[in-house]
Amino acid sequence: MQFIRTSDAGFEAAFAAILEDGRDTTTRVDAAVAEIIQAVRSEGDAALLRLTSRFDGWTPGDTIALQVTAAEIDAAITTVEPGLLEALDLAAMRIEAFHRAQMPADLVVPGADGVALGLRWNALDAVGLYVPGGKAAYPSSVLMNAIPARVAGVARLAMVVPTPGGALNPLVLAAARRAGVTEVWRIGGAQAVAALAWGTQSIAPVDRVVGPGNAYVAEAKRQVFGRVGIDSIAGPSEVLILADGNNNPAHVAMDLMAQAEHDEAAQSILITDDAAFAEAVVREVEKALLTLPRRAIAGESWAKHGAVILVRNWEEAVGLTNRLAPEHLQIMTPDPQALFARIRHAGAAFLGRYTPEAIGDYVAGPNHVLPTGRTSRFASGLSVYDFLKRTTWVEADAAGLAAIGPAAVKLAEAEGLGAHAASVAIRL
């Protein structure tokens, strides 16, 4: 953990180092992934069976098929504690409502001059959702990825989830059912991404693949991009907390740790204008690191990537926040909306003393799939927009074409495109 002050002579260099702390953990697996994709393209299901047997340690056969049946999902859900299903349902309802509120309207510009214009939104036909297996299987991520797709109007939503040793995660299946997933396939890795992009005898191809995964999954998404759409490839998670001295240091410390416990490469940063408060938070972090179940991971993240920045005023904090462009931003000051109004770059913001970021991970309603690694400068969190696309249209009558056609002819001629010019001129 670094403790730096904007009043320090070396501040700019230290802050620049934080900005460039890529925390990149990518392994190069291009060739292995290319081979897997080729196998699935040429052999289809046979390759899926072979690769699943090899990587997941179980063999699909007559008794367990590649596709998880509705009866299997029903049976799994009965094993989930009812209170947990209620929590999942509350989360799903709230996520659904917030994403429904985002749905854009079509645009029609009637055009008094004989040229009507418009823009129409359509949902994608089919989407593939990658869900990691084993310990990285987060039911909340199933909701966050699947619900926006269904709200957007995607009819077919095929989920793939590896089942190492054949074991299914009942809460993941419950989330899939609640979120409206239409198919669940017991496959994972690059082979699952290839199957979604290219299709096999059993699995129909989709138009876009979303969802988090390991290095193989990320590389497979890169390689199928163009054939299908993909979501952005998420890096390690991060939080930036702006907090004044009137906060409970234990609360802020736990918020920092909630981020740090995700991953050794995660990053938690506190910006405050109160030196004594900063020190109190650091002490509370140390205390928390004695007892937290994931203290090994959180401790390493805090030690390697954590930072506390002491500013002279909130003006400075705004500037640093816009340079950091954090994935998650908590603002715990007396008027958080006023400060937030001046932030141009952040994936998601959590305002006030009663809005820990973790509330947004599960139940608040906005999406928790967010741009990491300073990419909120140009990228956004997952939303209904990821599952919609636009078609613009133009409808001119003879008068409309007469009004604007000559300018098109002139420009086409200047660009040396004779048939373009002629296709307009011939109608004038």
Next chain:
Amino acid sequence: MQFIRTSDAGFEAAFAAILEDGRDTTTRVDAAVAEIIQAVRSEGDAALLRLTSRFDGWTPGDTIALQVTAAEIDAAITTVEPGLLEALDLAAMRIEAFHRAQMPADLVVPGADGVALGLRWNALDAVGLYVPGGKAAYPSSVLMNAIPARVAGVARLAMVVPTPGGALNPLVLAAARRAGVTEVWRIGGAQAVAALAWGTQSIAPVDRVVGPGNAYVAEAKRQVFGRVGIDSIAGPSEVLILADGNNNPAHVAMDLMAQAEHDEAAQSILITDDAAFAEAVVREVEKALLTLPRRAIAGESWAKHGAVILVRNWEEAVGLTNRLAPEHLQIMTPDPQALFARIRHAGAAFLGRYTPEAIGDYVAGPNHVLPTGRTSRFASGLSVYDFLKRTTWVEADAAGLAAIGPAAVKLAEAEGLGAHAASVAIRL
């Protein structure tokens, strides 16, 4: 050119071949581009000077700087024919108006339960626009790329354009000025993309790079992706025309050729329900190919990738169109809006007998940067959305957290994330 009928026994195989006709002309230039990017990252301006001298055949020096000055742009514009400037201005006004109409509104969900939610749109700070040099320099593309960025609110818009032999294109500069470009740099190739993404001593880095370019530019965009955002990498252009027998075959033939003249890899397809009309169009194409200035290119495109498909009814045409998911779609039937309502996948549509696609390339208003190669199944044309990003926010009070917090604690515990659970529980 292929002439196929849905009533033919071999239709499905022939149509599948059209769908898989990738027309991919990509050259592998990964290693060369990686080297160029590395040179610009480590040497900055010095690398730009050296590479410009090597690839563009002129050496930036004391008399000609890397940056094009306002005075140079003024001087260039005086050489452009006034009628052409007027055409450019009409195009710019219409493009601006249509993109302004697309601007989305912020979302606020007050939340009677103590949890307010929202979504805010912000423009990117800085965008780089690549403009090809020489004969591929299209002023219309400058308008189509730059205007949406300015309408979105992007403050800094840095254009790069190679000047082979040192020559500037006055109409491109006029378009840049009209569209609100804030800087023009006399550089191109992978080195220009690298300079925009990483910055040099002279050029400040941007947040997103857009615009068409050759294989080196496309590969450079791929390699800087993540550091900055990029637009999609366009493939060869295509048009699908749905036309009944009441159209003038010469008009339809010229529309097919307007697409074909772009590139030998371009694709023009006609779907009609009238065999005699189909044959008439083919004859008109042959006639046009005798006189068009770009007949060599258009002829090769038509011979290799052109197709005429005879359908039994418009129902069939709708199904084929959705499978083709064309970049450009012309519908020339008595009620084009009715047919268009059933099309789910197309980049841009041109409705009626007086709306040749070329009108959309220049002056109609919608963008001409569109998804190619069937990617309109999941992608959209360029718009203000490409230059905006979203930040969601949550603001809970104590009552709000009390209402939804317990569900978050339950889900965090089920996912094994103790600090997430504690960060909420500690405030309850």
